[in-house]
Amino acid sequence: MRLSTKSRYGTRMLIDIAENYHDGPVSVAEIAARTGISEKYMEKLIRRLKKAGLVLSKRGPKGGHVLAKPAVSITVGDIVRALEEWVVLKGCSLSRDTCASCSRVSDCPTKEVWEKASQAMFDALDSYTLESLLKPRR
Numbered sequence: 001m002r003l004s005t006k007s008r009y010g011t012r013m014l015i016d017i018a019e020n021y022h023d024g025p026v027s028v029a030e031i032a033a034r035t036g037i038s039e040k041y042m043e044k045l046i047r048r049l050k051k052a053g054l055v056l057s058k059r060g061p062k063g064g065h066v067l068a069k070p071a072v073s074i075t076v077g078d079i080v081r082a083l084e085e086w087v088v089l090k091g092c093s094l095s096r097d098t099c100a101s102c103s104r105v106s107d108c109p110t111k112e113v114w115e116k117a118s119q120a121m122f123d124a125l126d127s128y129t130l131e132s133l134l135k136p137r138r
Contacts, residue, residue, distance in 0.1 A: 001079060004083075004084060005041075005046075006045060006083040006085055007079060007080045007083050008061060009035075009037050009041065009042070009045060009083070009085045009127065010045045010048075010049060010079050011047075011076055011079050011133075012035050012037065013031055013035065013042060013049075013131055014033045014049070014054065014055070014074065014079060014130055015130060016034055016035055016069065017031065017055070017065055017067055017133065018067055018071040018130050018131075019134055019135060020034075020133055021067065024062060024064070025057075025058045025062065025064030025066050025123055026064045026065055026066070027063070027064040027065075028042050028043060028046070028065070030064070031065075036081050044081060046065060047107070048069075048082055048083055048092055049079070049082055049083070051082070052078070052081070052082030053068050053069075054067065054068055054069070054074055054078060054079065054082060055067065055068055067130070070127060070131070071128050071130035071131040071134065072130070072131040073129070074111060074130045075125065075126045075127075075128060075129050075130075076125045076126070076128045076129075076130075076133075077122050077125035077126035077137065078126075080095055080122075087124045103120065108123060
C-alpha cells in the first residue's frame with residue numbers, strides 16, 4: 001500500500017489552514033508559500049476536500065479556505081478517504097471491481113488478510129486528528 005502525494009500534501013495543506021486560520025480564510029498562495037506545494041495542485045486537492053466536507057471556501061479579496069469543522073474532528077483517515085480514489089492494501093480487494101469480479105471471491109483464503117490489514121491501516125490513520133498534529137502556539 002502506498003499513499004500518493006494527494007494524501008501527504010492534502011494533510012500538509014489542512015494542517016497549514018488549521019495553524020493559520022486565526023487571521024481569517026487562508027489563501028492558496030499563502031499555503032503554497034509556506035508548504036512548497038504548487039497552487040495548481042492545491043486547487044485540485046481543495047475541490048476534493050470541499051466535496052468531502054472538510055474545507056469551506058470564501059471568494060473575494062479577503063477570501064480563502066477554512067476548515068469546515070474543528071481540527072479535533074478531522075482525522076488523517078478522513079483526508080486519505082477524501083483524496084485517494086480507492087485505498088486498500090494490495091490483494092483481492094485492491095479495487096471495488098477486482099474483488100467483485102474474481103471467481104474465487106466466495107472461498108478466497110487471503111481476502112480476510114487484506115481487509116483486516118486495510119482496517120488496521122485506517123485505525124492508525126483515524127487515531128491522528130489535525131489537532132494532534134498542530135505545532136504548539138507560542
